[in-house]
Amino acid sequence: MTTAWDALPLAGAIDRAAERRGEPGALADALADDATRVVLVHRGRLAGDPTTGLVRVPAADVRDAAPAPDEQPALRWVLLGVLDGSQVLALVLPDDADATPPGLEGISESGRWADLVRGRPWSSLRDLAATVPADDAALAAASVALAAWHASHPRCGRCGEPTVVTQSGWVRRCLAEGVDHFPRTDPAVIMTVVDDDDRLLLGHNTAWAPDRWSTLAGYVEPGESVEQAVRREVHEEVGLTVGEVVYRASQPWPFPASLMLGFRAAARDTVVRCDGVEVDDARWFTRPELLAAARSGQVRLPGRTSIARALVEEWFGDELPGA
Numbered sequence: 001m002t003t004a005w006d007a008l009p010l011a012g013a014i015d016r017a018a019e020r021r022g023e024p025g026a027l028a029d030a031l032a033d034d035a036t037r038v039v040l041v042h043r044g045r046l047a048g049d050p051t052t053g054l055v056r057v058p059a060a061d062v063r064d065a066a067p068a069p070d071e072q073p074a075l076r077w078v079l080l081g082v083l084d085g086s087q088v089l090a091l092v093l094p095d096d097a098d099a100t101p102p103g104l105e106g107i108s109e110s111g112r113w114a115d116l117v118r119g120r121p122w123s124s125l126r127d128l129a130a131t132v133p134a135d136d137a138a139l140a141a142a143s144v145a146l147a148a149w150h151a152s153h154p155r156c157g158r159c160g161e162p163t164v165v166t167q168s169g170w171v172r173r174c175l176a177e178g179v180d181h182f183p184r185t186d187p188a189v190i191m192t193v194v195d196d197d198d199r200l201l202l203g204h205n206t207a208w209a210p211d212r213w214s215t216l217a218g219y220v221e222p223g224e225s226v227e228q229a230v231r232r233e234v235h236e237e238v239g240l241t242v243g244e245v246v247y248r249a250s251q252p253w254p255f256p257a258s259l260m261l262g263f264r265a266a267a268r269d270t271v272v273r274c275d276g277v278e279v280d281d282a283r284w285f286t287r288p289e290l291l292a293a294a295r296s297g298q299v300r301l302p303g304r305t306s307i308a309r310a311l312v313e314e315w316f317g318d319e320l321p322g323a
């Protein structure tokens, strides 16, 4: 089996058109263009449905309902990029966008965009990612990640002054200090651990249901290379020493801001000693053993949306049973 890393959910490529972000009026120009489409985010959810896909609203349908990009600090516009020749914006609606009682639309400020929320299906990124096309999933992932970042970074982390949004939604600037703040992405390593007999190690997290097993994973620490992070995490969680570490693929995991970096790690020994804090059990599987355990339901593998599943199936050499 050739693992289709490019088809990994959430890892699709879009033209981010980064060169346009700094152009004056880039957001307003995009909104004025009838060809532009808009991805809507509300309370961390996306307009869309796993069966019918991500909704890309025509700019004309949003233009009158939502305040202009420079008008309303409670709203966030982001220039996501260009898809199929059309610019794509994200509009992050305020949490209370649907709070206006029916009948007050057109009177109150929030009433202007209440109907952008009502009457639409809203889905989590997790639910959408498994089924929508790769480019839609990439748009959705960027939208949700930036919405979460804007929501949690209204002020400068250095001086506490409110920041303003620049670069078409991709930067927040502290005017008091003249400092730019960029969206944060937290690198995490995730790895299949394989021994000399080509067995795979799967771990059980203390917080999981008894039948759930997956690869080991953990965050990269400041001052650490990703290879060192793989070796440290494996040693901390299951007490194994790792030799060769080979990079496989990556996947954005904006829940809320991770980037999963996938590796295969060669174990130098096989005696597992779980830390009991994060991992309370870990087992070696041969391919027939894992296939049988997945078929019987004794082992529930990570979901098909995840790079963890892709890493396990790359080792296995084929798809494995289970959702």
Ligand SMILES: [Zn+2]
Pocket: 156, 157, 158, 159, 160, 161, 174, 175, 176, 177, 179
């Ligand atoms: Zn500041």
